Amino acid sequence: MTLVLDASMTLAWLLRRRDPAEAALAIVALDVVRATGAVVPPLWYPEVGNALLLAERQKVITAQDSVSFLFSLAPWEIHEDRFAPASIQTKAIDLGRIHNLTAYDATYLELAIRRGAELATFDRKLAEAARTAGVRVFGDPA
Numbered sequence: 828m829t830l831v832l833d834a835s836m837t838l839a840w841l842l843r844r845r846d847p848a849e850a851a852l853a854i855v856a857l858d859v860v861r862a863t864g865a866v867v868p869p870l871w872y873p874e875v876g877n878a879l880l881l882a883e884r885q886k887v888i889t890a891q892d893s894v895s896f897l898f899s900l901a902p903w904e905i906h907e908d909r910f911a912p913a914s915i916q917t918k919a920i921d922l923g924r925i926h927n928l929t930a931y932d933a934t935y936l937e938l939a940i941r942r943g944a945e946l947a948t949f950d951r952k953l954a955e956a957a958r959t960a961g962v963r964v965f966g967d968p969a
Contacts, residue, residue: 830946831935832871833948833949835950842882842887860903861903864904865906865947866938866942867908868935870931871907879897908942915937922936933956936953940962945964946965
């Protein structure tokens with residue numbers, strides 16, 4: 828099954844989760860992405876970049892940590908969804924209205940629905956919306 832990877836799960840590989848169960852789940856997701864790849868919407872790139880910048884400004888990581896982290900992601904099969912953002916905007920907005928999500932989070936949900944994919948996220952609101960929409964959330968019991 829295809830995995831839609833969101834920024835919260837991606838960033839957990841660098842910025843460890845406090846909850847031990849979430850930290851363990853992030854490692855499992857990392858293994859899956861290394862083995863089979865993942866798909867991301869175009870907004871994933873600036874979203875991950877912004878989180879890295881914020882972590883640098885808060886002195887949680889260094890600029891070199893950001894560079895090293897992005898370099899470590901490069902060889903993995905993380906593919907950008909090729910649907911033009913304009914072509915899914917209306918659907919994402921509709922999903923945002925229905926599930927009370929931001930347009931950003933609704934974009935991940937739209938991608939998971941369209942691809943029939945599993946969603947890897949630590950965003951509780953997005954995960955609940957995914958479950959409601961019939962999308963499997965990575966880490967949920969089958």
